[in-house]
Amino acid sequence: MDLNLKNKTALVTASSGGIGLEIARALAAEGARVIINGRTQSNVNSAIERLAMPGANLVPLVADNGTEVGVETTISQVPEVDILVNNLGIYEVEGFFDEDDASWQRLFDINIMSGVRLARHYLKGMLDRGQGRVVFISSESAVMAAPEMPHYTATKTMQLGISRALAELTKDTEVTVNAVLPGPTRTDNLQKFIQDVFPELEPDEAEKQFMxxxxxxxxxxxxxxxxxxxxxxxxxxxxxxxxxxxxxxxxEGGSIRSVF
Structure with a gap:
């Protein structure tokens, strides 16, 4: 199926690894010009090498979009996009009584404000042109609360509200705003976490035990x-x-049991 993404410019935040890297790969394979973003030049360069494919149009962007300064860097280097994928996000396994104000603020700044700041700029341009796509990468934790990290759950739930609210601004245009809720995904960080939880098991068995x-x-x-x-x-x-x-x-593989 041709997705008609040729000549579209896409910014995928935190696309130097994990889910972001594969989102970038899928968009590039469809002919989009993809901005590859990471916090260091070495990470971005490595990602571009991993994404190399015939005809791929990959543009490096070194910027920490979890900060206001980083977003300003991004906007100055990439003033306009057709597609914005707010993939940047972190999680920390930390019980509610151990989470201090700084922990909450850190996740809020990175998981929420990065997407808010970028959407505030890029969505306006999309609405002016009458077309575009914004996608927030949320999590199954948005609707299936994770008691081991309430601050992460809160940010992921908030992304759903923001996404829906911004979608209301797109009426009578060809702009859309949606959120995607992945479940546990085989990234380096998750695999390391699972191995730390089940150190006595081989990786395959540790994953089965985790699930x-x-x-x-x-x-x-x-x-x-x-x-x-x-x-x-x-x-x-x-x-x-x-x-x-x-x-x-x-x-999320059907782990959310509710119908709505």
Whole structure:
């Protein structure tokens, strides 16, 4: 299926690794000009090498979009995009009684304000042109609260509200704003976390144990591959998904049991 993304410019924040890298790969494979973003030049260069494919149009961007200064750098270097994927986000396993104000503020600044600042700039341009795509990468934790990290849960739930509110601004245009809710995805960070939790098990067995103990409601019963999220996001960014607007799209393997 041709997603008609040729000559579209896409910014994927935190695209030097993990889910962001695979979102960038999927968009580049469809012919989009993709801005590859990371906090260091070495990480960005490495990502571009990993994404090398015939005809790929990849543009490096070194900026920490978790800060106001970093967003200013991004906007100055990339003043206009057709697609904005707010993928940047962090999580910390830290119980509620151990989370101090600084912990809450750090996650709020990175997980929320990065997307707010970027959308405030880029969405305005999209509305002026009458077309564009904004996608927030949220999490299943947005609707299936994680008691081991309430601050992360709060930011992911907030992303859904922001996404829906911004979608209301796009009425009678060809601009859409949506959120995607991945479940546990096979990234380097998650694999390291799982191995730390089950150090006595081999990686495959540790993953099975993690799913059994922590995501027993998952229908697919396995970790999600990053490229699976990348493919979904690429579709949402395309003209094929024009009727999807203001949606919270579950991509979590069926672990959320509620109907709505």
């Amino acid at each position: 059994a103990e922590n995501r027993s409601s998952s229908i697919i019963g396995r970790l999600i591959e990053p490229q699976e999220i990348g493919n979904i996001v690429a579709f949402i960014c395309s003209e094929r998904a024009a009727i999807m607007n203001g949606a919270s799209i579950r991509a």
